[in-house]
Amino acid sequence: MAIARPIPDLNDRPYFHPDFLTHRWEVWGVWGVWEVWGERFLPHPPTPPTLLDFSLVRNPGHKAFVAVYNQRMQKLTITRPDDWHLHLRDGAALKAVLPFTVRQFARAIIMPNLKPPIRSVADAACYRDRILAAIPEGQQFEPLMTLYLTDNTSPDEILRAKESPFIKAVKYYPAGATTNSDSGVTDILKCDRVFEAMQQVDMPLLLHGEVTDNDVDTFDREKVFIERHLIPFKQRFPNLRVVLEHITTSDAVQYVLSANTIAATITPQHLLFNRNALFKGGLRTHFYCLPILKREEHRQALLQAATSGNPKFFLGTDSAPHTRTSKESSCGCAGCFSALHALELYAEAFESVKALDKLEAFASFYGPDFYQLPRNTERITLSKTTWRVPDEVPFMESGLVPLGAGQEMTWQMV
Ligand code: DOR
Numbered sequence: 566m567a568i569a570r571p572i573p574d575l576n577d578r579p580y581f582h583p584d585f586l587t588h589r590w591e592v593w594g595v596w597g598v599w600e601v602w603g604e605r606f607l608p609h610p611p612t613p614p615t616l617l618d619f620s621l622v623r624n625p626g627h628k629a630f631v632a633v634y635n636q637r638m639q640k641l642t643i644t645r646p647d648d649w650h651l652h653l654r655d656g657a658a659l660k661a662v663l664p665f666t667v668r669q670f671a672r673a674i675i676m677p678n679l680k681p682p683i684r685s686v687a688d689a690a691c692y693r694d695r696i697l698a699a700i701p702e703g704q705q706f707e708p709l710m711t712l713y714l715t716d717n718t719s720p721d722e723i724l725r726a727k728e729s730p731f732i733k734a735v736k737y738y739p740a741g742a743t744t745n746s747d748s749g750v751t752d753i754l755k756c757d758r759v760f761e762a763m764q765q766v767d768m769p770l771l772l773h774g775e776v777t778d779n780d781v782d783t784f785d786r787e788k789v790f791i792e793r794h795l796i797p798f799k800q801r802f803p804n805l806r807v808v809l810e811h812i813t814t815s816d817a818v819q820y821v822l823s824a825n826t827i828a829a830t831i832t833p834q835h836l837l838f839n840r841n842a843l844f845k846g847g848l849r850t851h852f853y854c855l856p857i858l859k860r861e862e863h864r865q866a867l868l869q870a871a872t873s874g875n876p877k878f879f880l881g882t883d884s885a886p887h888t889r890t891s892k893e894s895s896c897g898c899a900g901c902f903s904a905l906h907a908l909e910l911y912a913e914a915f916e917s918v919k920a921l922d923k924l925e926a927f928a929s930f931y932g933p934d935f936y937q938l939p940r941n942t943e944r945i946t947l948s949k950t951t952w953r954v955p956d957e958v959p960f961m962e963s964g965l966v967p968l969g970a971g972q973e974m975t976w977q978m979v
């Protein structure tokens with residue numbers, strides 16, 4: 566059980582607990598929390614730690630044995646999270662993937678890039694009904710709907726959306742940027758009247774932040790979008806609340822930190838993998854998503870942002886199911902499916918930088934705070950258990966390959 570780790574210097578803070586021989590011990594409030602919470606001393610951890618094993622060492626400064634926590638956290642209980650960026654599709658695909666999200670999340674912001682897209686409040690109402698009908702018996706889930714912005718969206722539609730109780734944002738896809746974005750916006754300047762209305766009624770705008778220009782390298786498309794479009798846009802609409810979705814670069818992190826009324830979602834794939842994952846031993850289409858995975862330095866910047874405790878960065882999986890055959894094709898679709906194990910993936914990422922104590926706020930607090938919705942009250946638990954991500958889950962005619970299929974995970978939701 567014991568993991569070889571440097572033993573903290575106990576001379577200043579000797580600790581002898583009468584129960585230590587039982588090898589079971591409540592650690593709430595003692596300095597051992599230092600070890601429990603990712604090697605940071607946190608006097609008030611957000612969740613009471615559970616029982617831990619410990620080993621005994623001789624403390625040279627004192628004539629007694631002392632107990633040292635030498636084990637990482639075994640359980641993590643946090644407020645039930647929400648997914649602030651999710652693709653559910655429709656029909657049989659919706660029925661196949663929704664139960665995974667419902668198991669982990671209380672609510673999700675539902676992407677409108679269906680075929681045809683969700684362009685009006687009426688479209689969103691019908692789509693919402695189909696989602697509600699697909700929720701497994703006896704389970705709770707609240708879909709938060711979005712509208713798909715086109716060159717022809719009217720300011721009146723924004724006013725109607727604002728009046729509807731379930732539309733929470735409008736999604737901007739640059740035409741041709743990604744899956745089902747053909748009806749997206751051809752020029753951001755064409756929508757200024759709509760943005761004006763959104764700013765006026767305080768309707769958040771969700772950005773797929775990439776340019777589509779052929780002369781811009783795929784790996785630079787987010788950075789160039791920020792420079793060419795987002796910075797001028799924010800100057801025109803300083804009070805319009807914006808989420809820069811699925812950020813992938815240190816440039817995006819820097820921009821979000823520097824600007825007002827803008828937040829960002831971060832996916833598990835961009836926290837866990839860099840672009841080498843796309844090419845390891847061959848072409849790995851299941852790691853292909855848009856914006857594409859970037860260099861390691863960008864992954865590090867995202868990890869830093871996600872675990873910084875800054876409320877501008879919150880969870881959005883961008884879980885985007887595509888059949889195995891549509892991924893493993895000469896023109897494979899963009900999208901990683903992570904709804905199966907999203908929280909476990911985030912836990913791995915946060916633990917890798919010893920920041921599990923920051924997971925709850927990232928996953929469960931900052932999203933609702935941005936959207937001005939109440940935080941959830943229910944709680945969920947992850948336990949330290951080794952398991953393997955399945956190679957495939959049933960989906961349509963050819964199955965669905967989850968992110969990191971076949972890889973070992975060390976956290977599991979119970
Ligand atoms: O990888 C992606 N897949 N990025 C997107 O922006 C869309 C998504 C999808 O709908 O498949």
Ligand code: ZN
Pocket residue numbers: 650651652676883885
């Ligand atoms: Zn998406």
